[in-house]
Amino acid sequence: MGQVTAKVTLVSSTVDAEARVAAAGKLCYASDTDNILEQDKDDAEKFIDRVIGMGHMSVIEHANFTFLIEGVSRAMTHQLVRHRVASYSQRSQRYVSHQNFDYVVPPQFEGKTVEVDGQAQDAQQFYRDTMELIGKRYGILQRALGAKGEKSNEDARYVLPNACETKIFVTMNARELWHFLEERLCQRAQWEIRGVAEQMLQQLRQACPAIFNPVGPKCIRQHGCPEGKLTCGKYQEMKQRYGSR
Numbered sequence: 001m002g003q004v005t006a007k008v009t010l011v012s013s014t015v016d017a018e019a020r021v022a023a024a025g026k027l028c029y030a031s032d033t034d035n036i037l038e039q040d041k042d043d044a045e046k047f048i049d050r051v052i053g054m055g056h057m058s059v060i061e062h063a064n065f066t067f068l069i070e071g072v073s074r075a076m077t078h079q080l081v082r083h084r085v086a087s088y089s090q091r092s093q094r095y096v097s098h099q100n101f102d103y104v105v106p107p108q109f110e111g112k113t114v115e116v117d118g119q120a121q122d123a124q125q126f127y128r129d130t131m132e133l134i135g136k137r138y139g140i141l142q143r144a145l146g147a148k149g150e151k152s153n154e155d156a157r158y159v160l161p162n163a164c165e166t167k168i169f170v171t172m173n174a175r176e177l178w179h180f181l182e183e184r185l186c187q188r189a190q191w192e193i194r195g196v197a198e199q200m201l202q203q204l205r206q207a208c209p210a211i212f213n214p215v216g217p218k219c220i221r222q223h224g225c226p227e228g229k230l231t232c233g234k235y236q237e238m239k240q241r242y243g244s245r
Contacts, residue, residue, distance in 0.1 A: 001135050003128070004071040004102045004165050006192065008199035010207060011169070017063035018210045021174070022047045025059035045210040052214055060174035060211055065204065067170045069196060073104040075162035076192045085176040090168040093157040095150055099139040102165035103131045104192065134161055174211050177204065182218040185242070187232035216242025 014020055022044035023036050030036060051059060069080075081088055105127060112123035138159050145152035172180065177200070183189065184197035204212040218226060220242050225231035 001100050001132060002102050003105045005104075006072045006076075006196050006199065007070045008196055008203065009068045009070075010200075010203040011066045011068050013065045013207055014063045017174070017208050018044050018048060020062050021060050021211065024062045025051050025056070028059075048210040049214075052211070057175050057178065060178070061176075063174040063208065063211065064171060065174065065177060065207070067200060067203075068167070069170060070167045071102075071104070071165060072168075072196060073163050073192060074160075074166050076104070076190075076196065077166055077168050078162070079190065079193050080168070080170065080196075083172070083176065083180050085172065085179075087171040088168060091166055093160060093164075094154045097142070097149070097153055098157065098160055098164060099135060099142065101131075101135060101138075101160065103161070103163040104165060105163070107191065131161065131163065134159060174208070177212075178215055181212075181215045182221065185215075185217040186219070186227075187217065187234055187238070188227065188230065214243070 019037075019039040019041070022039045025047060026039075027033060027036055048060075051057075069077075077090060105124060109123040109127055113120045114123050114126045115121075116126070138156050141156040141159060142152045145155055181197050181201055184193050185201065186194075189197070201212065201215060204215075214221075217238050219235050219238055225235055
């Protein structure tokens with residue numbers, strides 16, 4: 001058992017994604033389609049920039065991207081799978097024993113203390129001790145159920161915490177990735193999923209800059225925070241960090 005941090009890997013993506021998107025978009029206006037698949041790189045990038053700027057986002061749905069996300073908590077993936085236009089494959093707590101599970105530690109516990117039986121304890125150490133205790137009790141429950149793999153895992157897992165480390169494959173098209181990134185790069189998103197979104201954006205910008213260079217939290221495209229009184233108040237900082245269209 002031990003503390004882990006998020007690792008995101010762009011496993012695969014549509015071959016010549018920007019050319020495919022440009023071809024799909026130009027097809028809508030083309031009377032002659034003989035050479036529609038032969039897209040010049042510079043022309044494709046300019047076309048994509050123009051259609052995204054106009055808000056014509058359907059054409060970018062023709063590009064797909066698959067990520068392997070590791071070292072994240074079940075709490076984080078519960079948020080992730082709310083994005084419905086996607087495909088997910090997650091490591092099972094039924095088929096895989098988690099007696100020695102790794103876990104995510106929220107950074108907000110650093111420097112904090114908890115009071116136990118009238119004595120102050122370091123919050124991070126208290127948290128780690130709690131994870132160790134859960135791991136031990138999970139093992140006890142497994143053995144009480146006969147330690148029969150799937151048959152014991154499936155009920156012993158009820159005691160596992162949201163902090164438990166998990167791994168998940170995620171496939172989204174570019175339009176859904178835009179939506180995911182705009183929501184989860186927002187400063188009001190929880191720190192863990194925001195960190196995953198940052199890693200995804202960095203790799204997407206390297207793979208397909210024409211499609212993903214303009215992406216930022218939703219305040220960038222909307223020229224201001226849509227959250228009203230719930231705003232983080234950092235719109236100008238976000239513009240400087242992510243740019244603006």
